[in-house]
Amino acid sequence: MNMKLQRTLKLVLKPTEEQKQILLETLEQYKFAYNYTCKIGWEAQIWNGALLHTLTYYTVRDKTSLLSQLVISARLVATESLKSAMKRKKKGLKGRCPQSNNPAIRYDKRSYTVWLNREEVSLATTQGRQKFKVKVPDYFKQYLDWKVTSANLKYDKKLKKFFLNITVEKDIPDVKPVEFFVGVDLGLRKLAVVSTLDRKINKFFDGGHIRAVSERYQALRKRLQSKGTPSAKRHLKKLSQREKRFRTAVNHKIAKEIVKLVPAGGVIVLEKLKGIRRRIRVTKQNRRWIHSWNFAQLQRLIEYKAQAKGIRVVYVNARYTSRKCSRCGHISGNNRKDQAHFVCERCGYQLNADLNASRNIVKNYLASLGGKLGHGEARPSVWGAVNRPDVGSVGCAMHG
Numbered sequence: 357m358n359m360k361l362q363r364t365l366k367l368v369l370k371p372t373e374e375q376k377q378i379l380l381e382t383l384e385q386y387k388f389a390y391n392y393t394c395k396i397g398w399e400a401q402i403w404n405g406a407l408l409h410t411l412t413y414y415t416v417r418d419k420t421s422l423l424s425q426l427v428i429s430a431r432l433v434a435t436e437s438l439k440s441a442m443k444r445k446k447k448g449l450k451g452r453c454p455q456s457n458n459p460a461i462r463y464d465k466r467s468y469t470v471w472l473n474r475e476e477v478s479l480a481t482t483q484g485r486q487k488f489k490v491k492v493p494d495y496f497k498q499y500l501d502w503k504v505t506s507a508n509l510k511y512d513k514k515l516k517k518f519f520l521n522i523t524v525e526k527d528i529p530d531v532k533p534v535e536f537f538v539g540v541d542l543g544l545r546k547l548a549v550v551s552t553l554d555r556k557i558n559k560f561f562d563g564g565h566i567r568a569v570s571e572r573y574q575a576l577r578k579r580l581q582s583k584g585t586p587s588a589k590r591h592l593k594k595l596s597q598r599e600k601r602f603r604t605a606v607n608h609k610i611a612k613e614i615v616k617l618v619p620a621g622g623v624i625v626l627e628k629l630k631g632i633r634r635r636i637r638v639t640k641q642n643r644r645w646i647h648s649w650n651f652a653q654l655q656r657l658i659e660y661k662a663q664a665k666g667i668r669v670v671y672v673n674a675r676y677t678s679r680k681c682s683r684c685g686h687i688s689g690n691n692r693k694d695q696a697h698f699v700c701e702r703c704g705y706q707l708n709a710d711l712n713a714s715r716n717i718v719k720n721y722l723a724s725l726g727g728k729l730g731h732g733e734a735r736p737s738v739w740g741a742v743n744r745p746d747v748g749s750v751g752c753a754m755h756g
């Protein structure tokens with residue numbers, strides 16, 4: 357059975373002044389089509405698509421210059437709104453005639469085309485088909501060969517920007533599982549430490565330069581905050597957006613590198629987030645940046661990228677991962693020489709503390725499968741026993 361992966365990519369349109377007016381006009385007319393169809397449907401209390409079409413199509417075409425595809429699209433969206441509003445009403449809940457002040461235009465493959473590689477889209481408007489430049493972030497380039505399905509055009513009145521959210525799909529064949537287990541320890545000193553029990557992979561993703569960049573942002577922020585002028589406030593807002601983008605880009609990069617290490621059919625073992633938060637000891641100097649590091653986003657990105665490659669992602673309890681010896685299994689709070697070094701007080705095994713933790717993460721996972729072998733080494737006996745993460749059609753916003 358093939359799995360279908362789905363992603364939503366948020367693109368920013370870069371219309372010319374003239375095109376801006378055309379888009380606003382198109383949105384305005386689409387709004388009319390949507391609201392009008394809702395009104396007619398609500399008055400007649402119907403949500404039957406064909407019937408609504410007959411009742412509204414010619415009037416809408418008459419009163420707007422929308423192409424038939426967009427008239428139909430507005431009717432489809434209105435039909436869905438009417439249906440849910442009437443269902444609510446039937447249940448005795450508050451149901452009102454659906455009306456929207458700023459509805460998104462739903463495009464289908466007959467009314468739009470996107471060329472991610474050319475950073476261009478073509479959209480049906482009141483002036484026929486128009487081509488627009490779009491901003492395509494580098495990490496969207498991985499979706500170049502995905503199938504583009506629907507899209508939504510939304511105008512953000514506050515930002516005065518047009519966003520096109522496009523949905524892309526890819527079929528991926530079921531991948532045969534292989535016995536390849538990678539543990540990922542997320543944390544403070546290193547954002548991620550990745551290892552396999554056979555020691556072929558010991559990889560550190562450093563947080564060093566990230567800390568430096570974050571501190572620079574922090575210093576800038578302080579200066580702007582003390583100014584307190586309107587222009588300083590505007591700068592502050594821009595600054596925080598830029599920092600967020602920087603952090604997201606870092607997470608994308610780390611996730612991509614981690615997934616690259618694992619063959620199709622392998623397993624990436626992550627810790628449940630709760631454990632990470634509990635374990636991370638927040639000192640004053642690192643509180644600022646690490647406290648707000650988006651580990652949830654990093655995990656999500658690892659999942660998404662892994663799925664596309666037929667790699668499974670599983671989560672284990674983070675219990676004892678930092679206090680347990682990954683060689684002999686001895687658990688003690690004294691197993692640490694300091695934060696960075698692990699020294700087992702029983703067998704004397706020494707290694708980097710985060711590396712030790714990441715190996716324990718793999719071990720915890722294998723142990724959860726049962727069937728221990730050798731010196732605490734465990735191997736999976738039943739594949740099906742593993743709780744498979746949701747690898748179906750997950751919609752995901754790849755933007756920050």
Ligand SMILES: [Zn+2]
Nearest residue numbers: 681684700703
């Ligand atoms: Zn030991």
